[in-house]
Amino acid sequence: MAEMALLKQRKQRVCDMIDQESEKLYVLSQDIWKTPELAYKEHTAHQLLTSFFSSRAWEVQAHYHLDTAFRAQWTSEATDSPCLHVGFLCEYDALPDIGHACGHNLIAEVGAAAALGLRGALESVQPPRQVKITVLGTPAEEDGGGKIDLIKAGAFEDMDVVFMAHPAQGDAAYLPDVAIHDVTVKYYGKASHASAYPWEGVNALDAAILAYNNVSVLRQQMKSTWRVHGIIKNGGVKPNIIPDYTELEFYLRAPSLKELYNLQAKVYACFNSAATATGCKVELSTSSYDFYEVLPNKTLGSIYLENGNQLGIQFVSLDKGINTMAGSTDFGNVTYEVPGLHPYFYIGSKTFNHTAEFTEATGSEEAQYYTLRTAKSLAMTALDVIFNPDLLERIRQDWKMAKEMEDIPSGIDKHRDLNCRAGCSSFHIKNTTE
Numbered sequence: 482m483a484e485m486a487l488l489k490q491r492k493q494r495v496c497d498m499i500d501q502e503s504e505k506l507y508v509l510s511q512d513i514w515k516t517p518e519l520a521y522k523e524h525t526a527h528q529l530l531t532s533f534f535s536s537r538a539w540e541v542q543a544h545y546h547l548d549t550a551f552r553a554q555w556t557s558e559a560t561d562s563p564c565l566h567v568g569f570l571c572e573y574d575a576l577p578d579i580g581h582a583c584g585h586n587l588i589a590e591v592g593a594a595a596a597l598g599l600r601g602a603l604e605s606v607q608p609p610r611q612v613k614i615t616v617l618g619t620p621a622e623e624d625g626g627g628k629i630d631l632i633k634a635g636a637f638e639d640m641d642v643v644f645m646a647h648p649a650q651g652d653a654a655y656l657p658d659v660a661i662h663d664v665t666v667k668y669y670g671k672a673s674h675a676s677a678y679p680w681e682g683v684n685a686l687d688a689a690i691l692a693y694n695n696v697s698v699l700r701q702q703m704k705s706t707w708r709v710h711g712i713i714k715n716g717g718v719k720p721n722i723i724p725d726y727t728e729l730e731f732y733l734r735a736p737s738l739k740e741l742y743n744l745q746a747k748v749y750a751c752f753n754s755a756a757t758a759t760g761c762k763v764e765l766s767t768s769s770y771d772f773y774e775v776l777p778n779k780t781l782g783s784i785y786l787e788n789g790n791q792l793g794i795q796f797v798s799l800d801k802g803i804n805t806m807a808g809s810t811d812f813g814n815v816t817y818e819v820p821g822l823h824p825y826f827y828i829g830s831k832t833f834n835h836t837a838e839f840t841e842a843t844g845s846e847e848a849q850y851y852t853l854r855t856a857k858s859l860a861m862t863a864l865d866v867i868f869n870p871d872l873l874e875r876i877r878q879d880w881k882m883a884k885e886m887e888d889i890p891s892g893i894d895k896h897r898d899l900n901c902r903a904g905c906s907s908f909h910i911k912n913t914t915e
C-alpha cells in the first residue's frame with residue numbers, strides 16, 4: 482500500500498511539474514508553430530528546443546548526427562543497480578504551404594513536457610534504480626525520416642522504452658500506422674513537333690498517363706488495407722512539343738513490410754510496362770527511407786490507458802476508432818529497435834490532419850490542455866515502468882513477439898530501402914550532413 486501511495490505522489494509531482502512549466506511550454510510550441518520549417522531544415526525549432534533544455538540544466542548535444550537533430554539527457558543519482566533508459570521524441574517539421582498541419586509543434590511540446598515532468602518526479606524521490614532520460618529531437622518525419630538516420634547512428638541503442646504522441650481527432654493508445662515506400666518515376670522519351678512529325682516523337686506523357694491508369698486498374702486486385710496514391714509532377718511543357726520528360730511521385734503503403742514488398746512489385750510492374758508500351762526509358766528512385774509499421778505493445782498501451790483514464794481522457798477504441806487506418810511514421814522503424822508507444826491525442830478539433838483547418842487548431846490555445854494532459858499520461862506511464870520492474874519484462878516480451886510476427890523479408894538490410902530488391906535504380910537520402 483505504501484508503494485502505491487508513493488507512486489500516486491510521484492504521479493502528482495509529474496502533473497504539478499508540467500503545470501508549473503505550462504506557460505513556457507506553450508511559448509515553445511507557439512514559436513515553433515509560427516516558424517514552419519520543412520524536413521531537415523528545422524533550424525529555428527532546433528535552436529528553440531536546444532535552448533529550452535540547456536536553460537534547464539539538461540546535457541544538450543545540438544546538431545546530433547543531423548544538422549537539426551538534438552539530444553538532451555539527464556541521469557538520476559547513481560545507485561548500484563543497472564540504469565533504466567527512457568526516451569521521449571520531439572518532432573518539429575512542418576508541411577509545404579500549410580505549415581504545422583500535422584501538429585508536430587505539439588509533438589515537440591509533449592516530448593519536452595513529459596521529460597520535464599518525469600525528471601521532476603524522480604528528483605523529488607530517489608528512484609530504486611538509476612534512470613536516464615533522453616529527449617531526442619528527430620527531424621524530417623514528413624519527408625525523409627530523420628529517426629532512421631538516428632537509428633543508423635546508434636541513437637536508440639541503449640534505450641529501454643521510448644515515447645511520443647501525435648495530434649489527431651481523438652485519443653487512442655494505438656493506431657495502426659502502416660509501412661510506406663515512396664518512389665519517384667521519371668520517363669524519358671523524345672521530343673518532336675506534335676503536328677508536323679509526331680511519329681518522330683517518343684511520348685513521355687503517354688507513359689505517365691498509362692502508368693497512372695495501370696495503377697488504377699490494379700486497384701481492383703489490391704487489398705482494402707493497401708494504399709497507392711500519387712501525383713504527376715511534370716507532364717510536359719507545351720502541347721505542340723511531344724513531351725520527352727515526365728515525372729510522377731507515388732506513396733505505396735501496406736500494414737506490414739511483407740505486404741508492402743508484395744505491393745511494390747505489382748506497382749513497379751505498372752510503371753515499367755508503361756515504358757515498354759511507349760518506348761520510353763524509365764527511372765525509379767526515392768529520396769526517403771521506407772517507414773515500417775508501428776509495432777503495437779499491449780503492456781505499454783494498457784498502462785497508458787490507465788493513466789490517461791485517471792486524467793479524464795476518453796479513449797476511442799479501434800473498432801469505433803477515429804480512423805482505423807492511420808498514416809505512416811518513421812517511429813515505426815524505432816519500434817523495431819526498442820519497445821515504443823505512439824498514442825494519438827485530441828487537440829480540441831475534429832478537423833483532419835494535413836489541412837489548413839488543422840494548422841489553425843495546432844496553433845490554438847485550446848490545444849494546450851489536451852497536449853499537456855497527454856504529456857502527463859506519458860510521463861506517468863514511464864513512472865510505472867520505472868517503479869514496477871515486472872512491467873518492463875512484459876513490455877520486452879510483447880516487443881519480441883510483435884517483431885517475430887513481422888520478420889523482415891530475408892535479404893533486406895534493415896532500414897535500407899526495399900527498392901534495393903525491387904528494381905529501383907537509385908536511392909538517395911536527403912541528408913544535411915552530406
Ligand SMILES: NCCCC[C@H](NC(=O)CCCN)C(=O)O
Pocket residue numbers: 583622623624625647658661663769772807808809810834
Ligand atoms: N516518406 C513520406 C512519409 C509521409 C509520412 C506522413 N506522416 C504523417 O502524416 C504523420 C502520421 C502520423 N502517424 C504520412 O503521409 O503518413
